[in-house]
Amino acid sequence: MTATTEYDRKFYIVVHPLDDEPEAKVETENLGPMRITTTVRVSLYALRAYLLLMSGMLGYRVLQLAGIIRG
Amino acid sequence: MVANNRTTLDDCRTAVRPEPIRVSSPWAARALTFLMVFGPGLIVMEADNDAGAVSTYVQAGAQYGTHLLWLLLLLLPITYFVQEMVVRLGIATGQGHAAMIYRRFGKWWGRFSLADLLLVNFLTLVTEFAAIALALAKLGVDPRLGVPVSAIGLTALVLTGSYRRWERIVVFLCLLDLAWFAIAFRVHPAMGDVARHTLLPSLPIGGLNASWLFLVIAIVGTTIAPWQLFFQQSCVADKRLRFSDLTSARLDTLIGAVFTILVAGCMMLAGNAAFERHWNFADPALMAVQLGAVFGPILKNGLLLLMINAAVLGTTTISLASAWAYGEVRGWPHSLQKPVREAPGFYAVYAACVITAAGLVLIPGAPLQLIILSVQVLAGLMLPSAIIFLQLLLNDKEVLGERFANRRWNNLVNWSIVILLFVLSLLLAAQVALPKLFPNS
Numbered sequence: 001m002t003a004t005t006e007y008d009r010k011f012y013i014v015v016h017p018l019d020d021e022p023e024a025k026v027e028t029e030n031l032g033p034m035r036i037t038t039t040v041r042v043s044l045y046a047l048r049a050y051l052l053l054m055s056g057m058l059g060y061r062v063l064q065l066a067g068i069i070r071g
Numbered sequence: 072m073v074a075n076n077r078t079t080l081d082d083c084r085t086a087v088r089p090e091p092i093r094v095s096s097p098w099a100a101r102a103l104t105f106l107m108v109f110g111p112g113l114i115v116m117e118a119d120n121d122a123g124a125v126s127t128y129v130q131a132g133a134q135y136g137t138h139l140l141w142l143l144l145l146l147l148p149i150t151y152f153v154q155e156m157v158v159r160l161g162i163a164t165g166q167g168h169a170a171m172i173y174r175r176f177g178k179w180w181g182r183f184s185l186a187d188l189l190l191v192n193f194l195t196l197v198t199e200f201a202a203i204a205l206a207l208a209k210l211g212v213d214p215r216l217g218v219p220v221s222a223i224g225l226t227a228l229v230l231t232g233s234y235r236r237w238e239r240i241v242v243f244l245c246l247l248d249l250a251w252f253a254i255a256f257r258v259h260p261a262m263g264d265v266a267r268h269t270l271l272p273s274l275p276i277g278g279l280n281a282s283w284l285f286l287v288i289a290i291v292g293t294t295i296a297p298w299q300l301f302f303q304q305s306c307v308a309d310k311r312l313r314f315s316d317l318t319s320a321r322l323d324t325l326i327g328a329v330f331t332i333l334v335a336g337c338m339m340l341a342g343n344a345a346f347e348r349h350w351n352f353a354d355p356a357l358m359a360v361q362l363g364a365v366f367g368p369i370l371k372n373g374l375l376l377l378m379i380n381a382a383v384l385g386t387t388t389i390s391l392a393s394a395w396a397y398g399e400v401r402g403w404p405h406s407l408q409k410p411v412r413e414a415p416g417f418y419a420v421y422a423a424c425v426i427t428a429a430g431l432v433l434i435p436g437a438p439l440q441l442i443i444l445s446v447q448v449l450a451g452l453m454l455p456s457a458i459i460f461l462q463l464l465l466n467d468k469e470v471l472g473e474r475f476a477n478r479r480w481n482n483l484v485n486w487s488i489v490i491l492l493f494v495l496s497l498l499l500a501a502q503v504a505l506p507k508l509f510p511n512s
Contacts, residue, residue, distance in 0.1 A: 012094050012099070014093075017310055017316060018310065025163065028174055039466070054500055060504075
């Protein structure tokens with residue numbers, strides 16, 4: 001939405017995002033990997049632990065269904 | 072390999088662009104801008120009321136009447152806060168979620184997220200077509216004819232080379248869900264109970280039990296799904312929303328969240344009609360037939376058509392989430408604005424998802440129950456990881472700066488949501504994988 005004046009009358013110009021000039025977005029091309037802060041490190045460790053736990057549970061269930069483990 | 076899907080200045084110079092609209096009032100300008108931005112938020116929220124959600128909400132109503140309505144009210148801010156983060160990230164970077172995970176967390180996490188997303192999305196698509204087949208059969212249409220026709224229609228929907236055309240059709244399909252309000256009104260719920268159980272959380276009669284707890288978790292899992300994060304960010308990027316569109320995009324998301332939660336409440340009220348009559352049913356299509364015997368064929372046919380609409384909405388959005396994510400990561404052109412000849416890989420992924428899932432449903436004796444269980448387990452794996460990456464990306468000031476990054480209060484709310492979803496996803500997946508851990512479930 002842009003305000004503009006013509007013959008002493010003020011207009012507002014509205015353009016659909018798809019019809020507008022593309023704007024320069026935040027540059028992400030050359031940033032590389034995220035800096036490993038304490039929060040990032042703890043979060044990724046928690047995620048790894050969660051995924052290992054889930055995989056262990058699934059593996060146990062598959063072995064149980066295959067009759068290798070009795071439960 | 073991650074590619075930039077941004078439109079270049081050359082693209083814009085060669086394209087024929089319509090005249091901008093002039094209005095004299097600032098209010099009219101704001102309203103018009105909002106209407107132009109409106110779409111992704113409503114679509115992502117309402118498409119989440121897909122076939123699986125219809126089944127879960129109706130089952131919740133049929134088992135516990137109006138007693139779980141409070142949960143929907145609680146989920147309203149949670150679902151809004153999660154999707155609002157995606158809007159900010161999409162507008163700031165103009166990139167999809169899969170591309171951002173690849174760039175900032177490396178190939179391993181990027182591949183893991185993409186593979187998990189594609190798998191869980193595909194299995195969910197199978198359940199959408201299973202619901203279409205079930206509802207068509209109850210409407211007297213042979214699924215062997217109806218399912219392929221639906222798959223062809225859903226593929227044709229995206230092949231027009233126009234984002235706007237796709238969005239208008241899908242917004243129209245979302246608005247068809249207003250019919251759920253008519254159904255909820257027709258089954259005459261006790262409005263006093265509805266108001267009381269919406270505002271005051273209550274435990275089931277007889278106290279807490281495992282099946283109630285897992286239904287609660289299933290409702291949370293249904294309302295906040297991993298594909299939504301990928302879908303909305305890619306959708307915002309494809310629509311090329313600008314920095315100045317952030318407020319309108321937030322309002323779009325809020326309206327979508329409110330509408331979706333209200334529709335979900337109506338679904339529970341439809342189930343409540345079965346609860347009041349002590350009916351048991353195996354699926355919502357069967358419940359529609361039972362309710363039709365009491366309230367007439369219009370209600371039965373309306374419910375079955377709404378089930379099909381829910382599955383159609385789910386199918387187009389979930390398939391697009393996969394196609395956008397795969398296109399971003401492979402570096403292919405990936406935009407609904409591009410004709411098929413300019414983005415063949417993107418459209419091929421979409422068509423492959425739709426047609427293969429439809430084909431699988433038509434195989435006699437396909438293991439649909441196993442597929443539904445797998446969806447629950449994989450969604451349990453997917454949601455915490457997707458949401459952790461989202462939360463970390465929103466704190467990435469190197470990318471987002473102060474303007475778009477999370478504030479302190481955002482982090483407080485969002486980390487609480489992340490921890491809650493971690494615990495609930497773990498419990499749900501554990502219940503599916505190790506049912507003996509939880510007696511009476």
